[in-house]
Amino acid sequence: MGRPPCCDKVGVKKGPWTPEEDIVLVTYIQNHGPGNWRGVPSNTGLLRCSKSCRLRWTNYLRPGIKRGDFSDHEEKMIVHLQALLGNRWAAIASYLPERTDNDIKNYWNTHLKKKLRKLHGQDGHFPEGLSPSQSTSKGQWERRLQTDIHTAKQALCDALSLNKSTNNLPDLKPSNVNYPVCPSTDPAQSSTTYASSTDNIARLLQSWMKSSPKSSQTSSEITTQNSFNNPMGNLSSPSEGTTATAEGFDSINFCFSSSNCEEARKFTPENTLFQHERKPNLDNQVPLTFLENWLFDDGAAQEEGDDHLMMDLSLGEDDHGLF
DNA sequence: AACTCCATCAACCGCGCTGTT
């Protein structure tokens, strides 16, 4: 007696999302907030299962997501955190502002794994302290424990810094990856919410139009006077002169027009309702050592009780040539 | 130019956890 499927397979659409679907989803979340995914397909008419909707939102449409090239800094962080936490991508993602766990996971599998393998031998063996060998010396429960400590630490930091929310210190804690966004009843908030999401939609529209001009004409009529030559991941606001005239695009058409795009730009994620969802932007400002110290702090605390537990958390000498 | 191989990444699948009834 197996678990019933999360959604009946009949009539459920699979495969890549179209801009129309994205817009429907974003519009819905704008009005109702993320959550209650079960009800999203029925309430929006999307022929997608709830999981697909959630995934699409969290990995792609959610405001504040950075896509594209990973910086050296981010690479180091990933390698480091992977060694520390193992393949707990969600936990790793909580330390990397604006990156999704899926993105990090993909990047690890396609780039970093190879890079490390190259450095540490063709057999794919990693040195002590670097994953995947870490799993042999450090159990899953131990890594979980570490993350729990992080969480506790975060809670403590939160509690202690409630009155210092405006300070300039980097937020050296795992960002909250939950999306405690309440349904907005404030029209002003709604508009800002929307604007923050349209950056993502604009980006995907660009890549979509580049990659599949045929489908863009069959399902909708999208015109643009701009050259959409931005590579995916190169964040840009909706381009001037861009219009989306498909049914369903109408509701957000204002945001793709030139005048409103300026407005949209004002709605930085920090100003939006979705700011809760946005990971703190610390990748640019926070020196790695700062964060490392914080990480090691945890490690050191645990090491007191277990010497081999936190064996080699710093990047090995070999890794210095990695980046 | 045509074909094959490979790399990348968005999306899917299945399982486990947690909250609710």
Place this chain on the structure above:
DNA sequence: AAACAGCGCGGTTGATGGAGT
């Protein structure tokens, strides 16, 4: 306490585009 529903996570797959032959 048990059953159920919903969500989150990690592993895997498949479509796509680019590089190589």
